[in-house]
Amino acid sequence: MIYPDSKIVLEVRGLCATVNGTEILKGLDLTVRRGEVHAIMGPNGSGKSTFSKILAGHSAYEVTGGSVMFEGQNLFDLAPEERARAGVFLAFQYPIEIPGVINSQFLRLTYNTVQTHRGKEELDPLEFDDYVREKMKLLEMSPDFLERSVNEGFSGGEKKRNEILQMAMLDPRLAILDETDSGLDIDALRIVANGVNQLANKDNAIVLVTHYQRLLNYIVPDYVHVMEAGRIIKTGGKELALELESRGYDWVGVEHKAVAGAVA
């Protein structure tokens, strides 16, 4: 929801980045304020996941220009784990499997680590078990997932739920959900979207990366951005997503080039 005079959570200016020498982001601008839900759409390979991972601090990407401020501080001054502790959360498009590491132990370590850095109390295993089971109910997840290795052998949809479970536990300031909807069946989409909606409040912000309108039926965005070739080339309200759904992306690019041409 858009609140007047709300504080800026994320301010991205002219962000450029390369991977293995190839330029992927080419001057990306985005401003996100507390309370808002933003959707980023755009064709495959336009750089949406790259942008998400750069915000989280993945070392494979080199930032070659521009700036990112998070809650008033330079995001690039923080190591990836410090960003997470400060409240940047990324639900991965492809959550990785970690064989041998038990989910409940992983979840407790991440929860307690983040809590400690926020000056809050840690939970012992028993307390944590109660806490996490409560959160799992929100996502209608079976407690069986606690005893399995992190994401190992989870179905695509189960992995996504496990991501949102962590979002629910870690209470982020900025949550970036990279195609959390893909791989979810119809019921799961509703459940996960409900979960996300319950977590959204006036103090945090959510950036949804998605290809489909159906997620946006549940989580209604305040802004919809179109990303192409490493830039945000159009921004609109929630109706933009509907228009994209019916017309595709081509016209946005054409329109953008026309505007750019006129300016030049």
Added chain:
Amino acid sequence: MSATLQNLVNQPYKHGFVTSIESDVAPKGLNADTIWMISTKKKEPEWLLEFRLKSYEAWLKMEEPIWPNVHYPKIDFQAISYYSAPKQKPKLKSMDEVDPELLRTFEKLGVPLHERMALAGVAVDVIFDSVSVATTYKDKLAEVGIIFCSMSEAVLDHPELVQKYLGTVIPSSDNFYAALNSAVFTDGSFCYIPKGVKCPMDLSTYFRINTEESGQFERTLIVAEEGASVSYLEGCTAPAFSSNQLHAAVVELVALDNADIKYSTVQNWYAGDEKGVGGIYNFVTKRGLAKGVNSRISWTQVETGSAITWKYPSCVLLGDNSVGEFYSVAVTNHYQQADTGTKMIHVGKNTRSTIVSKGISAGHSNNSYRGLVKVAPSATGARNYSQCDSMLVGQNSGAHTFPYIQVANNSSQIEHEASTSKIGEDQLFYFAQRGIDAEAAVSMIINGFCKDVFQQLPMEFAVEATALLSFKLEGSVG
């Protein structure tokens, strides 16, 4: 490999310090005279001198093994000193009299002496006799008839037992290093559990290595009589700069009917520096003979040190229904090389063996699992389950698996599973994204990977092993 991962695997050796201990050392070189001198100095009986000389003759005719997947310059066996006696320390009346340097050593290891000693149920074969502790445990063990002492003492006080079993599991001619050890061993541990006795506590030699140079050619013999059981802990977190580069120990276990021996090791010898300079060559022969029916021999090892490890704790399953187990974690980093595994020799009927091996290679190291499961025609109904998993940390390390299976009857069941995985940047990034730094992440992944083996360790040893692995692969970043 990224800078983080690079740093993580390049932690300096944390236990790298030297405790100076006085000793008188024999001149370099090996011949019959040297052996005679060792035997005389130790006031050994005639039969043992003969045993040594026979071993020496066998050794002369043997060649150094070249089949392991390890590489090192040729060893000059005439350039080694084969005897070094620790000076007898005066008996101490209290902890205050313990050499403060030694106390500091334990503190550096993160094992404060008082805590260590207080650990419930661990009898430590302490050389610097702290009257209170050593006597208490010795008395307690003596009450039930258990003999737990150094090999030298055993030779003098219980010669008939030593003579009956020494070399019966690993004959002198077994292999090059076993023959060498049989000729020149100086000390080690002896442990005898009489019929029907369940050893009331874990037996440990944790401290011995620091105070005595018995590490070089150590000789250990454990005998469990009918229905007896014992859990034995061997830990060698040694000073970094051992005066001996070559270590060739021999450990023999004998389990009679219904007896049970569990042997756990945490090995952390100096591994050389990060360029591969220095470090111990650890060429060990360990074998257990499950001689009686329903007997069980179980090896658990956590190998983290040494420049080169060559070691195959094995079980000969002679008694019907006997059980052999091998649980191993081997970690190599920098330029370390490990070729380790086990042999399960099934002879008796319905014998069962389990092999769980976890190899972790980081840096430029090379880690090989080598295992033999051999089922004799007589071993009808034998079963083996093997699981060999390798984990690679970084791009430059190697993991290899050499399983050998020989089955000579058709009523046996052999199962073998293997896997190779990697701690990748993306896993570490996932942890980081959830607030967990690389150090804690590696520790969690490794502990998860090794869980099946750590579960086998006695509680306090498991904690130590976990810490050691952390030293090895993590330390404090940056």
